[in-house]
Amino acid sequence: MDFTATNVDNPHPDLVEIPLGGVPDAAADQWTAFNGDRVVRNVRQGTLTAFHPPAGVTARGEAVIVAPGGGMLVLAMAHEGFDVARHLASLGYSAYVLKYRVQPTPPQADGFAQACLAFYQDKMSRGFGKAQAHLETAPAVDDLIEAVDWIRQHEAPATGKVHVVGFSAGAKVCIDALDRFGSRPPLASAGLIYFSLDDPQLNGSHLPPLFTVLANDDPLFARGGFGLLQVWRDADRPLEFHLFKSGGHGFGNRQQGTTSDQWLTLYEAWLDSGI
Secondary structure, rough: OOOOOOOOOOEEEOOEEEEEEEEEHHHOOOOEEOOEEEEEEEOOEEEEEEOOOOOOOOOOOOOEEOOOOOOEEEEEHHHOOOOOHHHHHHHHOOOEEOOOOOOOOOOOOOHHHHHHHHHHHHHOOOOOOOOOOOOOOOHHHHHHHHHHHHHHHHHOOOOEEEEEEEOOHHHHHHHHHHHOOOOOOOOEEEEEEOOOOOOOOOOOOOOOOOEEEOOOOOOOOOOOOOHHHHHHHHOOOOOOEEEEEOOOOOOOOOOOHHHHHHHHHHHHHHOOOOO
């Protein structure tokens, strides 16, 4: 992984963001060129960016919240956020990219790069594919729950279905939110893209239909257990799981010439299957 970082201007100043929880301070957001992507960090206020079906595309009456990953240090807003949301909108879904609150990092690019290197070395300290999945997600979970409530109140699709698909840390945010919905309507589904499949100790009464994918060469989570899947099986809840031969970690919508390139097509088919 390349830990070189360069602070850059916001590449999407034209996008309209819906404010959620936290401190209203958009100037605190820092966009950084990092690991072949443009990411945002030091997010102090959660937001939603909406992508509606374009003209000529029939709306499905369902919403999908897209939660990018980044280890709670950054958010990979392009290939795990806006790109995925635009694609889902082209299929008729109302898609919303969740920019959730993350941990603070040094404002200087070199200090940030050093913080990311230390984080990665810590996660890899147990060996290939055995990273500890613990991340501090409480403010981000609040943002996700508020996002679901906002969509249902202001732009609720005709069917009322709200799905969440989260990448890496975004998947962790989704997992940690499941027991917090309480008396609220449950999520229509949860999509967990390349995150730990160890048992998260969830309450079996709040499990939505689950779609999850992982690559067998994922350097963070490929050698962990599969207790999370067993939780869904024991609860007799809908479950689909794809373990790809290769693809690594963080592939998002990037095409790498591996079978993991097909995950979004599989996810589309799963959503379309009437879960």
